[in-house]
Amino acid sequence: MTGPRAPRGIDVGGVDRRAFLRVVSAGVAGLCAGGTGPFAAPDAPTPGRADAFRFAVIADAHLSVDPRNDRAEKALLRAVADVNAMDPQPDFVVFGGDLARDGRKDALAFGARILKAVKAPVRMVVGDHDRHLDGGVAWRALFGDDAYAWTHKGVRFVVVNGVRRVGEGASSATRDGAIQGPLHADDRRWAAFEVGEEGRARLAAHLSGVTKETPVVVLSHGPLYKLHRGWNLWTEDAETVQAILAPFDRVTVVHAHAHQPLAHRIGRIDFHGMLATAFPLPRPPEGVPPLTFPIDRPNPFNPADGCGIGWVRIAADGTADVTHAWWNREPTTVTGRRMRSGGVEDPPPRARRSSY
Amino acid sequence: MTFFRGTFGALAVFATSVWFGLPSTPQDAVGPHGATPIDVQERRLDALRIGDGSAMPPGVDPEMWKIHQPEDNAIDPARVALGRKLFFDARLSRDASVSCATCHDVVRGFGDARPASEGIDGQVGRRNAPPTMNLFAVAPAFWDGRSATLEVQAIQPLVNPIEMGMPSHDAVVAKLKDIPEYPPLFRAAYGRDPNIADTGRALAAFQRMLVFLGAPFDRWRGGAADAMSESERRGFALYEGKARCATCHPLNASHPVGTDNLFHNTGVSADKRDFEKLVRKVLLALDYGNSTADVDHLALATDMGELGRFVVTKRRHDIGAFRTPQVRNVAVTAPYMHDGSMATLWDVVDHYNKGGIDNPFLDGGIEALALSEAEIDDLVAFLFALTDDRLAGPKSKAREAQYERSRTVRPFRDVDAASRRRSGFASRVFDEKDAGK
Amino acid sequence: MATKACLIAVSIVVGVSATQWPTGAGADAETRRAFPSIPKPHDNRDVVVDGNSTAPGSYGGYSATDVAAWERETYKLVLEGARVFHDANAIGSGIGMSCGTCHPDGAGTHPETYPKYQVQIGRAALLRDMIDWCSRQSARGAALGADDPRTRALEAYLTAQRQGATIRYGKH
Structure with missing residues (x-):
């Protein structure tokens, strides 16, 4: 499948795939059915599901070149190595935003250089840290528009900028001159995130003419719902944005920013928070949606613990199974079935911690 | 004697x-x-x-x-x-x-x-x-x-x-x-x-009953300030600090032997094994049975043993993970690691100093340490100070031989990786020529 | 790098001592604006005896001014902690990481569980030991001794953030 360009991937050609699946999923009670890791190939398209596919997600790299954070660098490289080893390869890789810690040009350019090594096509989402210094000017110079859409195998993908600041205006400068230093999640001086009027108009435009039966995947850095304003896990115009998505039968929002897996369902819209590569964040004190899997507290000795990559498997009917492929932990998959059943089906794995 | x-x-x-x-x-x-x-x-x-x-x-x-x-x-x-x-x-x-x-x-x-x-x-x-x-x-x-x-x-x-x-x-x-x-x-x-x-x-x-916990370190801990040399004391500070040893090798009165009794992939010999072939083999073999004898045989008689803890648990994140060995009396127990691939304690410290060897299952806690040569010598000196006094003879012989060898042969040293000039995983993503940055 | 971190550490210590006696001109106002959710110290007005103007004697009673001063001094220590907590340079981080990067509002630091066996350190630890470990290992920053003004301020901030939590020492 991947041919000679898969340098370290596991070639499972000739291996009984069911046997493979049985073994690697033994520890996670069948929850891996949508894919077990960058080295497994259990979700190759099956007959009758010709359009099923998978895309990978890397997010929250928080690169910094001055001072150089080699740890963040190593984590993003590790993520790239992981997605490059996926077999079959994902159809594309979404980078979920916050490539650079403070949006400096040199850090963004360095991140772009690392992401060039991704073998699959890369789709970029802008994050709040990417826009911290200049409102996203340097980011757009490297990666283009921060709101766009395309259709892939019958699924409508829409990228939104979910991290505009309320009141930032047309100048798109997010940096209040009075606020010095790097961006902290808990700094209350910052305005809340929003998609904003223009962003909502573009979202609506990108969905115009799309039938309500068409599966829709929205890619955003911010969550597009409201968890905890104190840490800006918050989208001020969430209700209006959700109203734009409400007419569609099957909508999956894939977001980053929370640095932890989150799972929420509002109406027919599923929301999935994805893992970061740089560092995990604690559970917020309020607003954690009930469909979220419990996780063991990461061990700070291992900066990669609580981090990793993810992927989303879209079935032919548009159902999205979201897998969080933790580094040094077993992967966990939040199935579309679980989301639709309100958490009844496909219960989460028991929390286990063998290395720690 | x-x-x-x-x-x-x-x-x-x-x-x-x-x-x-x-x-x-x-x-x-x-x-x-x-x-x-x-x-x-x-x-x-x-x-x-x-x-x-x-x-x-x-x-x-x-x-x-x-x-x-x-x-x-x-x-x-x-x-x-x-x-x-x-x-x-x-x-x-x-x-x-x-x-x-x-x-x-x-x-x-x-x-x-x-x-x-x-x-x-x-x-x-x-x-x-x-x-x-x-x-x-x-x-x-x-x-x-x-x-x-x-x-x-x-x-x-x-x-x-x-x-x-x-x-x-x-x-x-x-x-x-x-x-x-x-x-x-x-x-x-x-x-x-x-x-x-x-x-x-x-x-x-x-x-x-084979308990060997009477080392210079123990006497120093007990209050004998001169039981360890200055170099050994600096080594202990590194052990608990910059060198990040103490997390997996805790040394305290309740955990006296220096192991967390857990399993970690630190990349030992990861550059020598071929994960692709190994994973295929292990999965095929395990398909035929999973009795204690099978696992025992697999671990010793095939290179599948290189998959370490995975062979027992079948959990992906245990691939290449081996139990943390104790640090007591390491002076007299060369060669080191699960496959005995390291001849001296300098080799062991070189391995950790460069952040282990990158592989998809590497324990993220294994990071480049940026230890200087002098710091490496101090850390090794401390490791020798964990030798029970009854083994003092073999300890000094081993120190002489290992020191001698370490002055000329350092197969596991990688200064660029250790000093974080080259980032971990870079060589897995980029061609070698531009792996530096 | 070590030298650089050292220089930063030194300059910070000097900086702290230079501003250690702010006169109330609002040195902490910006920190309060950034982190308004930090709880105020316990309200001690109930110990005020006989109003503010009548001297209550040598022992056994305090004035409203006393109580206000206690609160001000205590709160300032906590605010200083919040500042240090959110400043990568204050702890000499070599990789631009502050405490607050991973612990918004001090979350996940659970100061009420100390002393406890801390597996990262490999022994029974006090909160200040973990602060030191995190600074050195997680942030690749300065070694923060037990008496370092930064350690004291950080400990104050983290404790304040857990106002009302039940002490459960040794809890994991």
Whole structure:
């Protein structure tokens, strides 16, 4: 499948795939059915599901070149190595935003250089840290528009900028001159995130003419719902944005920013928070949606613990199974079935911690 | 003592020289499979003044000692005596050439001073024999933790086809019953005729008495400020600090041997193994069964053992993970790591200093440490200070040999990676030429 | 790098001592604006005896001014902690990481569980030991001794953030 360009991937050609699946999923009670890791190939398209596919997600790299954070660098490289080893390869890789810690040009350019090594096509989402210094000017110079859409195998993908600041205006400068230093999640001086009027108009435009039966995947850095304003896990115009998505039968929002897996369902819209590569964040004190899997507290000795990559498997009917492929932990998959059943089906794995 | 030093030195240097090209000296008498003759080992053990089981060993916290004792195998002198006899008895192997002491040679730091052990018919396994010192605090047993207790572990090598090669545990018991001195010893120890479970218990009881916790470090901790040199004290600060050792190798009164008893992929030999082939093989093989014997055989007889803990748990994140070995007495237990691939403690520190070797399952806690050469020397000096005073002779011999070698041969050193100039995983993503940044 | 971190550390210590006695001109106002959710110290007005103007005697009673001063001094220590907590340079981080990067509002630091066996350190630890470990290992920053003004301020901030939590020492 991947041919000679898969340098370290596991070639499972000739291996009984069911046997493979049985073994690697033994520890996670069948929850891996949508894919077990960058080295497994259990979700190759099956007959009758010709359009099923998978895309990978890397997010929250928080690169910094001055001072150089080699740890963040190593984590993003590790993520790239992981997605490059996926077999079959994902159809594309979404980078979920916050490539650079403070949006400096040199850090963004360095991140772009690392992401060039991704073998699959890369789709970029802008994050709040990417826009911290200049409102996203340097980011757009490297990666283009921060709101766009395309259709892939019958699924409508829409990228939104979910991290505009309320009141930032047309100048798109997010940096209040009075606020010095790097961006902290808990700094209350910052305005809340929003998609904003223009962003909502573009979202609506990108969905115009799309039938309500068409599966829709929205890619955003911010969550597009409201968890905890104190840490800006918050989208001020969430209700209006959700109203734009409400007419569609099957909508999956894939977001980053929370640095932890989150799972929420509002109406027919599923929301999935994805893992970061740089560092995990604690559970917020309020607003954690009930469909979220419990996780063991990461061990700070291992900066990669609580981090990793993810992927989303879209079935032919548009159902999205979201897998969080933790580094040094077993992967966990939040199935579309679980989301639709309100958490009844496909219960989460028991929390286990063998290395720690 | 003098006799011992001479013997140990010669043998240790000889054994190491076979594998790592250290200068060799003429050897003394050698028993089957290159082990020290049993009578020499037994005399050495007597000189080490191991407890007979009538009291708990010195240096162990009494509350923790109690916790480490299994309910069905309380230490007593009859059990320890039986275990000792079994430990040295080659008659328990198929051709009467291999005993526990073949690979856990008292004179060679209770190991065999070579990368992988030699068993029956000269077959060589894949794993380095861990020293049988301080095992009271080490569980689960084996590099991949496939035996939950020392009692269960102790009887596995008896029937492993490339270790002691007995056809079955029944055959072992039959043999024990045939040897006149054993049935009375078993009855004295456990009130029953010989059986395989009590064989394991007796071996475990004996090994629990092999406690070596009387090191310069312990005297320094106890308040003797001059028990460790300045360099060794700097090394300890690094051990707890910059070098990040103490998390997996905790050293405190309740955790005195320096292991978290967990499993980590630190990338040892990750550049030599081929994960693709290994994963395919392990999955195919495991498809045919998953009994203890299968796993035992797989671990030793195939390179699948390189997948470490995964072979036992079948969990992906355990691929390439091996148990954290204790750090006590490492001076006299070269070579190091699960495959004995490192000849000196400088090699071990070089390995961790560069952040291990990148692989998809590398424990993220293994990071480049940016230790200078002077810091590496200090850290190694501290590791030598973890040697029990009864092993001071072999320690100084080993230090001399390892130091000598470290001045010229440093196969695991990578200054660019250690100093974080080259980022981890860069070479897996970029071509080598621009991996630097 | 070590030298750089060292220089930063030194300059911070000097900086702290230079501003250690702010006169109330609002040195902490910006921190309060950034982190308004930090709880105020316990309200001690109930111990005020006989109003503000009547001297209550040598022992046994305090004035409203006393109580206000206690609160001000205590709160300032906590605010200083919040500042240090959110400043990568204050702890000399070599990789631009502050405490607050991973612990918004001090979350996940659970000061009420100390002393406890801290597996990262490999022994029973006080909160200040973990602060030191995190600074050195997680942020690749300065070693923060027990008496370092930054350690004291950080400990104050983290404790304040857990106002009302039940002490459960040794909890994991």
